[in-house]
Amino acid sequence: MRGEREEVKGMKKGLYLWAGLLGLVLILQLIPVNNLLFAKKIVPLVWQCCYLIIAATSLNLVVGCLGQLSLGHCGFMAIGAYTSALLSLWAQRAGVFSHKESVAYIVVVLISIVAGGLLAGLVGLAVGIPALRLKGDYLAIITLGFGMIVVNLINNLPFAGMDGLSLGSAASGLYKTGLGFSNRLLVKYLWIALLGTTGAMTLMFKFMKSRFGRNVRAIRDDEIGAAACGINVPAYKVGTFALSACLGGVAGGIYACFMSALTTGSFAFTNNGILNSTFLVAMCVLGGLGSLSGSAIAAAIMCLLNYLISQTGLNSLPGWIGLAFSYPMLIYAVVLVVIIIFMPGGLTGGREISLKAVIGKFGARLK
Amino acid sequence: MKKMSVPETTVLYRRYIEQMAAGGSPVLRTEGLGITFGGLKAVQDFNIEVYPGELLGIIGPNGAGKTTVFNLLTGVYRPSEGAIYIGDRLMNGSPPHRFVEMGIARTFQNIRLFSSMTVLENVMVAIRDHSYSLVSALLGLPQCARGEGELRRRAMELLEIFDLGDKWDTVAGSLPYGRQRMLEIARALATGMKVLLLDEPAAGMNPVETQELLSYIGRISREFRVAILLIEHDMSLVMNVCRRIQVINFGETIALGLPEEIACNKQVIRAYLGGDLAGGE
Numbered sequence: 001m002r003g004e005r006e007e008v009k010g011m012k013k014g015l016y017l018w019a020g021l022l023g024l025v026l027i028l029q030l031i032p033v034n035n036l037l038f039a040k041k042i043v044p045l046v047w048q049c050c051y052l053i054i055a056a057t058s059l060n061l062v063v064g065c066l067g068q069l070s071l072g073h074c075g076f077m078a079i080g081a082y083t084s085a086l087l088s089l090w091a092q093r094a095g096v097f098s099h100k101e102s103v104a105y106i107v108v109v110l111i112s113i114v115a116g117g118l119l120a121g122l123v124g125l126a127v128g129i130p131a132l133r134l135k136g137d138y139l140a141i142i143t144l145g146f147g148m149i150v151v152n153l154i155n156n157l158p159f160a161g162m163d164g165l166s167l168g169s170a171a172s173g174l175y176k177t178g179l180g181f182s183n184r185l186l187v188k189y190l191w192i193a194l195l196g197t198t199g200a201m202t203l204m205f206k207f208m209k210s211r212f213g214r215n216v217r218a219i220r221d222d223e224i225g226a227a228a229c230g231i232n233v234p235a236y237k238v239g240t241f242a243l244s245a246c247l248g249g250v251a252g253g254i255y256a257c258f259m260s261a262l263t264t265g266s267f268a269f270t271n272n273g274i275l276n277s278t279f280l281v282a283m284c285v286l287g288g289l290g291s292l293s294g295s296a297i298a299a300a301i302m303c304l305l306n307y308l309i310s311q312t313g314l315n316s317l318p319g320w321i322g323l324a325f326s327y328p329m330l331i332y333a334v335v336l337v338v339i340i341i342f343m344p345g346g347l348t349g350g351r352e353i354s355l356k357a358v359i360g361k362f363g364a365r366l367k
Numbered sequence: 368m369k370k371m372s373v374p375e376t377t378v379l380y381r382r383y384i385e386q387m388a389a390g391g392s393p394v395l396r397t398e399g400l401g402i403t404f405g406g407l408k409a410v411q412d413f414n415i416e417v418y419p420g421e422l423l424g425i426i427g428p429n430g431a432g433k434t435t436v437f438n439l440l441t442g443v444y445r446p447s448e449g450a451i452y453i454g455d456r457l458m459n460g461s462p463p464h465r466f467v468e469m470g471i472a473r474t475f476q477n478i479r480l481f482s483s484m485t486v487l488e489n490v491m492v493a494i495r496d497h498s499y500s501l502v503s504a505l506l507g508l509p510q511c512a513r514g515e516g517e518l519r520r521r522a523m524e525l526l527e528i529f530d531l532g533d534k535w536d537t538v539a540g541s542l543p544y545g546r547q548r549m550l551e552i553a554r555a556l557a558t559g560m561k562v563l564l565l566d567e568p569a570a571g572m573n574p575v576e577t578q579e580l581l582s583y584i585g586r587i588s589r590e591f592r593v594a595i596l597l598i599e600h601d602m603s604l605v606m607n608v609c610r611r612i613q614v615i616n617f618g619e620t621i622a623l624g625l626p627e628e629i630a631c632n633k634q635v636i637r638a639y640l641g642g643d644l645a646g647g648e
Contacts, residue, residue, distance in 0.1 A: 014507055202507075203505055206504055206505050206506070206507050207504065207505060210499075210501075210504035210505075210511060210515070211491070211492075211499075211504070211514075211515070211518065212501055212504060214484070214488055214491060214492055215492060217481065217483070217484060217488075218481045218484065218492045220483075221480075221481035221482055221483055221484060222479045222480070222481055222482075224443065224463075224475075224479055225475070225479030225480065225481065226481070226492070227443075227462070227463035227464055227467075228441065228463060228467065228472070228473055228475070228479070228555075229467065229492050229493040229554065229557075229558060230464045230467030230468055230493065230495050230558050231464055231492070232462070232464045233463075233464070234462075350483075
């Protein structure tokens with residue numbers, strides 16, 4: 001039967017993927033840590049890409065696949081980031097690890113990230129149950145409010161705070177004692193980011209390809225029709241929301257590893273960077289609503305664009321070009337408008353990208 | 368409970384009901400069902416008994432409350448009075464998906480397909496088979512692949528019945544209108560129901576498509592042994608297909624009978640054509 005053959009092929013593809021990742025990690029270990037270009041430029045960029053990809057893709061589960069607008073995804077990232085950071089600080093104080101090259105440290109980091117994801121997922125469940133009774137604009141406002149509440153809550157927590165307590169808060173001292181990686185460790189532990197991204201993406205792809213993901217798409221297409229097919233619509237909505245929140249939390253944990261200190265400003269609804277709830281929604285739209293691969297690509301593109309604008313000195317170019325680049329938000333806005341006008345379905349038109357189709361297309365063009 | 372709204376029935380009709388009742392107890396039954404929308408009684412004192420394998424029609428002029436009855440019977444609306452039983456189970460207040468699990472499936476007057484999904488996926492969604500768990504799906508275990516294969520196979524079988532087999536890969540939204548209606552019926556069948564509720568299946572169909580639909584409905588009731596409850600405006604379809612008919616007007620049952628009885632029932636004619644034209648009082 002055709003279907004089964006496809007499934008077996010899919011499983012093989014998954015194996016290749018993991019083998020490829022393992023190979024990549026091994027190669028990364030060979031590159032000298034003191035290679036400046038690699039350590040100072042490329043590695044931080046990859047880290048940034050990784051957490052943006054997880055964040056944008058997990059948001060797309062709700063916005064694109066389920067069809068419910070959520071404007072507070074960074075709230076879940078904040079929960080994940082602060083949970084994992086505080087957990088690692090606690091572990092350090094409890095003497096679980098003494099220096100950051102030990103195996104114990106790696107275990108602490110991994111557990112912290114997963115714990116951050118789980119807590120974010122639980123919060124997602126708690127928020128989702130009342131919030132998903134609403135739809136459209138109302139849900140958008142609720143989630144927007146949620147994102148702001150989280151930020152304010154963390155600001156006022158005695159042990160997290162904006163500038164922290166003597167206990168050592170996540171806001172300060174992360175670099176010295178907690179999750180925060182030095183430049184050297186960023187290179188050494190790059191595999192954590194890659195593993196997290198590959199794992200999260202695989203999870204989401206598997207989810208969307210299964211009958212559960214099919215039900216989620218059915219709900220997006222027609223809620224009443226889905227209920228008439230026996231789908232428990234409220235449960236699926238809350239469940240998908242919680243899964244998305246959980247992976248958002250994982251993205252937050254990876255973000256916390258990358259940063260030497262955490263501030264709640266980075267998880268706001270808008271700020272002057274590209275990590276905020278608004279930009280995550282923009283990445284989903286840019287990549288194509290409902291296309292996980294699309295939002296991953298869009299996140300990577302935004303990340304590169306951000307790097308080009310802020311790091312390569314484009315804004316010191318003479319004349320109006322330099323002037324334009326000193327207002328990065330203007331550039332993003334123009335890019336978004338152009339994409340929406342010429343590709344209303346986003347880069348992928350809402351479909352998943354299959355490598356085979358891409359290769360086929362290029363092959364045809366070459367001939 | 369006031370009994371005045373239950374219309375009189377003929378001996379022939381009562382004999383037919385006795386025959387059906389001998390074949391088994393009703394799969395779907397309501398007692399004095401009613402719903403009020405802000406003071407407006409949309410449906411009141413609605414009683415129905417659907418026996419296994421029977422073909423029952425509900426007719427009535429526009430705005431009579433036919434679709435409201437369907438929404439009550441499928442859990443979309445919560446009744447404000449009365450009771451719905453599936454088998455012996457009281458279903459009042461259950462969510463729609465519980466009704467599907469208990470064996471009630473429906474189609475809609477305005478087609479509600481999952482228009483961005485393929486024909487095959489539309490049917491696969493409706494198959495109530497929990498052959499693999501979320502965990503095995505997320506980890507990509509072999510059960511998942513096997514379960515998916517089985518789902519595909521069963522969905523394809525259903526599509527073949529409706530001659531949609533060669534279209535399995537098409538996006539549902541791009542099918543022609545008549546085919547979309549067929550697909551919606553196939554999807555409803557995939558839930559493995561005991562009672563199938565068809566809400567104006569022939570709406571917007573041309574005579575050829577209506578004929579085709581007629582033969583499919585006959586086939587479904589024979590091969591799947593399910594009860595079919597039909598709302599229809601197309602009188603010839605109702606008269607041809609249904610063994611008995613319940614007529615409602617202004618949310619109340621005004622007549623119950625065999626098709627030929629309904630066709631010459633004064634009350635029904637008055638409801639459809641207006642009091643004076645029917646030459647009433």
